[in-house]
Amino acid sequence: DVKVTQSSRYLVKRTGEKVFLECVQDMDHENMFWYRQDPGLGLRLIYFSYDVKMKEKGDIPEGYSVSREKKERFSLILESASTNQTSMYLCASSFLFRGQPQHFGDGTRLSIL
Amino acid sequence: KNQVEQSPQSLIILEGKNCTLQCNYTVSPFSNLRWYKQDTGRGPVSLTIMTFSENTKSNGRYTATLDADTKQSSLHITASQLSDSASYICVVSANNDMRFGAGTRLTVKP
Numbered sequence: 001d002v003k004v005t006q007s008s009r010y011l012v013k014r015t016g017e018k019v020f021l022e023c024v025q026d027m028d029h030e031n032m033f034w035y036r037q038d039p040g041l042g043l044r045l046i047y048f049s050y051d052v053k054m055k056e057k058g059d060i061p062e063g064y065s066v067s068r069e070k071k072e073r074f075s076l077i078l079e080s081a082s083t084n085q086t087s088m089y090l091c092a093s094s095f096l097f098r099g100q101p102q103h104f105g106d107g108t109r110l111s112i113l
Numbered sequence: 114k115n116q117v118e119q120s121p122q123s124l125i126i127l128e129g130k131n132c133t134l135q136c137n138y139t140v141s142p143f144s145n146l147r148w149y150k151q152d153t154g155r156g157p158v159s160l161t162i163m164t165f166s167e168n169t170k171s172n173g174r175y176t177a178t179l180d181a182d183t184k185q186s187s188l189h190i191t192a193s194q195l196s197d198s199a200s201y202i203c204v205v206s207a208n209n210d211m212r213f214g215a216g217t218r219l220t221v222k223p
Contacts (some may be wrong), residue, residue: 041215042117042213042216045211090157092156107156
């Protein structure tokens with residue numbers, strides 16, 4: 001089975017801090033994704049990557065950056081955390097972008113105080 | 114306006130009963146539609162995926178239907194179990210774009 005592992009289940013940080021969320025997948029998938037999930041809004045795509053060192057902005061990239069130095073690892077960076085970035089963050093991976101189900105991690109619940 | 118609308122927002126049913134969740138979409142051009150189940154505190158897990166040419170797909174007690182003409186899909190759960198309590202998310206893909214519904218929160222009570 002595909003496993004997508006997010007490094008932290010819960011994280012509490014302060015406004016203005018630089019925050020790193022890590023995600024690792026073990027199935028050699030080309031594509032990796034970062035979403036945030038807020039009540040009533042569904043999942044919204046922040047960034048995705050279709051190859052090492054490649055990245056594309058999603059729907060809500062402002063305030064975030066990403067890093068993909070190795071195929072199995074995709075990091076989400078909050079450059080200067082703000083309270084409106086308090087959310088559930090989900091990482092996903094897939095072999096093909098289209099037509100394939102994405103495999104999700106269990107999420108990181110991030111609180112910015 | 115979200116391009117994928119799910120209804121109802123929440124639903125409570127008794128164990129053993131059947132239920133149907135709805136998904137209407139305006140995403141175009143249509144590529145495929147997926148239903149995910151998300152248990153509390155976990156990531157979504159894929160239940161079914163349907164392309165334009167498929168109008169029904171089953172996965173155990175879960176049956177998804179698709180009407181590409183009316184741009185509607187439904188997820189039918191038969192003989193519900195307590196473990197079916199979760200959020201169910203509809204995702205519609207168009208080319209390289211994916212749109213997520215806000216989900217339906219299902220609670221199955223004993």
